[in-house]
Amino acid sequence: MSSTTATGSPATPQTNVAMIARQAIVNAQHAVVGYELFNRSRSGPTHTAATDVALVFTALSHAGTDELVGKKLIFVNCTHESLVGGHLELVDPDKVVLEIPPLGHVAAEEVATRMPTLAALRARGFHLAFNHTVLQSAYAAWLPLADYIKLDLSLLAPDQLAVLISYANRNSRADLIAEKVETAQQYDMVSSHGVQLFQGYWFARPALVQAKLITPAQTSILELITLVRNQASTEDIEEVLKKDAGLAFNLMRLINSSGFGLAREITSFRQAVMLMGLKKLFRWAALLLTTSRTSGTPSSVGQTAVVRGRLMELLALESMGQEEADQAFVVGIFSMLDAMLGMPMETALGLLSVPPSAEAALLRGEGVLGHLLTLARACESNDDAAFDRAASTLQLTSQQINGAHLQALAWADHFGE
The missing domain is CATH 3.20.20.450 (EAL domain)
Incomplete structure (x- = not known):
């Protein structure tokens, strides 16, 4: 919670x-x-x-x-x-x-x-x-x-x-x-x-x-370590990353840094897990655990980011493929980076490599991802006018949106228990 x-x-x-x-x-x-x-x-x-x-x-x-x-x-x-x-x-x-x-x-x-x-x-x-x-x-x-x-x-x-x-x-x-x-x-x-x-x-x-660092919850790190040691599937590991904004931020920041030495930009958690491999992922999680200080559930800001990401992913799946849904989740979970890091969004995005469509959505609310983000924010604020405009643009019904929102809230709350 x-x-x-x-x-x-x-x-x-x-x-x-x-x-x-x-x-x-x-x-x-x-x-x-x-x-x-x-x-x-x-x-x-x-x-x-x-x-x-x-x-x-x-x-x-x-x-x-x-x-x-x-x-x-x-x-x-x-x-x-x-x-x-x-x-x-x-x-x-x-x-x-x-x-x-x-x-x-x-x-x-x-x-x-x-x-x-x-x-x-x-x-x-x-x-x-x-x-x-x-x-x-x-x-x-x-x-x-x-x-x-x-x-x-x-x-x-x-x-x-x-x-x-x-x-x-x-x-x-x-x-x-x-x-x-x-x-x-x-x-x-x-x-x-x-x-x-x-x-x-x-x-x-x-x-x-x-350097401002986001600290993931120790419970998330321990869950990730357990999955990796048990050689869990990429999908199961991806689920843990999706549920902790700090964990997701740290992984994407590391794997896209020049120090990691990859020749191409990584834009989804699935790509990051597959390219990093279980051995390196385990060592990274173990290091995070040694440097984390407190345990507990995500902060309210982190929780909001998780709900947004899941909601946008579910709505994207209504009319788009899995790759676009992955990008929608990334935009949602990183939409609170400015609050988490205490800096303007443009500066925060400078710490990450995100595709142009995600950057346009996060900075200017442009494109399909931008409309999904606007819709997610409207769900949080009960802004009926913004809700109606975004829903109309995306051709989504109130029933689809409300159902996805309830699923996203339940999914995030289940993790925070």
Whole structure:
């Protein structure tokens, strides 16, 4: 059922704000080649193995990759635990640099134990970055995997730097990055030794970027995980997505992000499920579960979106095929994005890839989908004039509309019980 506050007014949409800091990494011409990302969410969970990977997903999908990093490389700090959870299988590796930490107590066996994981990540296409400790003899097995080696100017004396740079150039193919460059003198010094990449306050301080995220209900996520683990049909999985606007938004946003690496736009839940596959879908749902904070039924806004989507789908099926009905559902469930995200609809749609007909319906009420949306809104507001106009345009009877509306309400309420 719809949730309300103690005063009886509708509950606000359940959204989280992710605070991500990015700091530029530049070349000798001071052109930005990538950004290192840091999790700066004060209200977020304490650092765990999952938060590193969650940061990647936020950057690649929810925050909007083009606004956050454009076509540049993304450098992300990792723990060794976060590298083996399998969630990285959801990420297109081409633009991601995983910063691998040294081991606390160096032992040859531990270095060897981590080697297969690192080698597999690099074989998949991820770039790997290490700090200067990878140049120690204990890490000799890791050195050939290094695409980047970061040299911390706050830790290394000039004479140490000269030795390490010379050794790295002779024994690896890695690009060297001087980090924590804070003065022109430091920049000139490392440049004179041939370092070509730089990071630090002298170039740019970390800049904060806010990303609003819709949190799906934990009950929906758990239901999705159960279905996937039981290898349920695409139709059954699609039903769960249709019943939680937050879940649907997050999936469509991720699968259409540049970070997911698909060549064509995905416009329906069925397509998303089939292209993602059960294995990736399970890992995505598991990650959502680890980062969700509260359980319960959808907010009143989310509930309205679900009813709209189902109503528009049922009405579309009266005269159109299943593909058009799928699009009608997408328009209905995303028609509340502005309220859920607290931003204008045009801005919210910028976070998604929707077909032109859906965009025209959501922004301007145009086309058959726009008329269906107008009709759905008229059903909510009891606007008889708008109801009659839309019904006439769509050639639907009051009996058809009222019957579909009751079915949609019952369908959404059954989920919220």
